[in-house]
Amino acid sequence: MKLLTPNDIHNATFTVHYLRGGYDTDQVDDLLDQAAATIAVLWAELQTYRNTI
Template sequence: MLTADDVLRARFTATKFRDGYDQDEVDDLLDRVARTLRAREGGEPTTDPVTVAEIDAARFSVRRFTEGYDEVQVDALLTEVRATLVAPAVARPAAAPAPGSGAASGGAPGDVPGLLPSKPSSGWRRLFGR
């Protein structure tokens, strides 16, 4: 799953003597993708979100003998973007547990950091390990 930061950090090889996608067109779409993902990450609405249909229909002008972006690299990123948009939105991770609670402070065996602690078991279960 990509995050907005992943999209913003993406870099592509510049082409000059072979076909490449128009850099401005790619950058404009990826800026919208980053805004869309940032809104999803925060659970907030956004104006003009990018849809899966837009990713599927994305076509960029091809540049020859001027700098463009490597087509294969851009297409690979857009494939990842599409997979991220299709997947259900994932909310931001919950805040760290308060000191003195949960697995970090010796919670029940089997507790996993970031998840709710398991329900306390009865004395018989603790005694017999069931």
């Protein structure tokens, strides 16, 4: 799994579906899944760090 950087989120683009009136929901869901996974990894690292000090 690739961890996201702030730039990955800032520069994310999605296909617009004009007939359905919005973004491609699969693309948005994929980015949100990656963001959640990244936050989970960083949260775990933070908890590990806090337990060592």
